[in-house]
Amino acid sequence: xxxxxxxxxxxxxxxxxxxxxxxxxxxxxxxxxxxxxxxxxxxxxxxxxxxxxxxxxxxxxxxxxxxxxxxxxxxxxxxxxxxxxxxxxxxxxxxxxxxxxxxxxxxxxxxxxxxxxxxxxxxxxxxxxxxxxxxxxxxxxxxxxxxxxxxxxxxxxxxxxxxxxxxxxxxxxxxxxxxxxxxxxxxxxxxxxxxxxxxxxxxxxxxxxx
Numbered sequence: 382x383x384x385x386x387x388x389x390x391x392x393x394x395x396x397x398x399x400x401x402x403x404x405x406x407x408x409x410x411x412x413x414x415x416x417x418x419x420x421x422x423x424x425x426x427x428x429x430x431x432x433x434x435x436x437x438x439x440x441x442x443x444x445x446x447x448x449x450x451x452x453x454x455x456x457x458x459x460x461x462x463x464x465x466x467x468x469x470x471x472x473x474x475x476x477x478x479x480x481x482x483x484x485x486x487x488x489x490x491x492x493x494x495x496x497x498x499x500x501x502x503x504x505x506x507x508x509x510x511x512x513x514x515x516x517x518x519x520x521x522x523x524x525x526x527x528x529x530x531x532x533x534x535x536x537x538x539x540x541x542x543x544x545x546x547x548x549x550x551x552x553x554x555x556x557x558x559x560x561x562x563x564x565x566x567x568x569x570x571x572x573x574x575x576x577x578x579x580x581x582x583x584x585x586x587x588x589x590x591x
Contacts, residue, residue: 389578391527394534396571397452397564406529407455413525417518421495423473425465425511427555429458429548443543449534453562459519460555461511464504470495512558519559526563536560
């Protein structure tokens with residue numbers, strides 16, 4: 382299938398079989414998320430990959446007992462930084478130096494721009510910005526899952542504070558914002574499995590200026 386066929390195939394799966402997604406497919410989805418677009422390239426978030434069944438059972442009540450939490454093969458938690466710090470920027474600049482073999486002085490202007498753009502903001506402003514970056518990665522993960530013909534359910538219906546406590550995210554300077562359940566659709570029990578996809582027609586979605 383081409384990418385449009387695969388996007389027509391995918392839907393927000395409500396029930397999953399519990400069958401395991403092959404590790405190679407999970408790795409490809411994670412790699413696509415790693416390569417996702419991000420402002421400045423900073424990637425101000427972590428992605429927690431949870432396969433452990435007991436941990437997912439513990440998390441399920443904090444997600445209003447939605448079945449995908451335990452019926453999925455892997456649960457991904459997108460957790461932006463609770464704030465952007467000078468150390469985050471320092472680490473990112475060092476990564477640029479390492480990967481591009483660039484002299485530190487050549488990045489001094491870029492570093493100053495990042496510090497000027499981010500370090501003067503409130504913690505909540507930076508968290509909201511980081512959350513938007515995490516959502517870009519989430520979208521990339523959805524497309525990558527469709528490409529692997531793995532079902533994926535993006536989820537905001539959970540209690541972030543409870544997830545953060547269970548996963549110990551606050552101590553890591555993180556706050557959960559969205560989930561992505563990966564698995565395989567249970568066609569016998571998912572009322573949406575054979576439903577037609579409902580989306581706006583292009584002329585009701587796109588405004589062209591030619």
